[in-house]
């Protein structure tokens with residue numbers, strides 16, 4: 001049995017140059033695991049709280065030395081001698097040590113760093129690729145309290161490559177353009193494999209850059225997640241450019257490649273209305289258009305009618321549950337309706353959505369809930385209710401590739417990593433290429 005002999009955290013930087021927490025866990029056998037925590041910009045209110053120092057003299061207050069100290073001084077002594085393979089007990093211990101519902105005392109960034117480093121250490125101790133170890137945990141999450149595993153269960157729970165859902169055009173809080181919607185993405189749904197889908201994505205991304213430049217828009221500089229950030233006149237135009245780029249790449253919109261939107265609407269919801277800037281001709285001095293939930297649903301439906309859109313994330317705001325119910329009954333049969341800010345990878349919120357007929361898919365971000373076990377529990381709950389799962393990166397990322405292994409381990413339908421620019425994104429796309437090769441050639 002491997003036992004934890006040392007836990008050490010340090011402050012490192014993420015893709016925006018913001019400090020974040022890195023954790024190493026060493027076992028007495030010599031096995032070691034390491035993880036780095038990501039960070040969001042368009043964070044939801046229901047997310048677990050990351051701890052930031054708030055000292056304006058360092059990194060504009062965004063330092064994480066307190067979270068690092070919490071790992072080194074409070075968490076490490078409590079977990080020495082622990083078996084890192086016992087992930088759910090370890091995560092329960094982390095939650096007990098923190099003692100708050102939103103993990104704000106020790107910091108969700110402190111807790112998640114330890115939780116994920118433990119999984120890496122356990123995989124290393126067992127000589128397993130991380131996705132195999134995570135798949136074992138996923139199977140355990142599926143059998144706890146349930147029926148014993150049978151052949152169908154085994155097939156359902158087998159590791160599988162996800163389809164990428166890739167950012168092409170960025171707006172909202174992620175880019176300097178004027179688009180209200182945060183991401184315009186593509187999904188190579190007709191590709192026979194992950195690697196073929198990835199080649200299509202790169203081809204479309206290149207064609208899109210050229211098309212934007214030729215039309216006089218910014219087609220080179222990229223936003224936080226690597227998507228282009230052109231100042232297009234409205235959200236509709238962004239979808240239209242995607243269709244043209246898919247065709248320019250020699251592919252068929254809808255059959256080969258579909259479009260997804262991350263509306264991220266919580267960020268332009270004022271409590272009663274949605275305030276959209278980029279609807280109609282751009283007039284920098286003009287007031288935003290104010291729409292109520294039903295009017296925004298009408299606009300979304302019009303986009304779905306006009307374009308090959310098969311997925312909409314956060315079409316309505318995180319607390320607009322009544323609107324979400326109407327959105328789901330209007331469009332839930334036609335497109336995947338994904339809750340990000342709405343569900344916050346939180347089992348309680350996912351349960352409420354299932355019970356009230358809201359959304360049909362869950363965006364999964366480990367740092368929204370703060371431990372690996374709770375993330376698996378949320379995914380399990382979603383899967384059992386027939387909801388889809390999309391494992392997602394954050395806009396602030398690092399070279400850590402854990403989510404690639406998580407998506408494969410849980411056979412998530414899609415993975416959302418950002419665009420195919422910037423190495424913190426490519427590290428994950430490349431990890432999936434390695435796993436695809438591994439699954440094709442290795443029996444373990």
Ligand code: PGA
Pocket residue numbers: 039040041042043044182262264340392393394395396
């Ligand atoms: P975030 O954005 O990481 O800034 O929250 C990603 C998303 O909204 O899906």
Ligand code: ZN
Pocket residue numbers: 262264313314340341
């Ligand atoms: Zn989102």
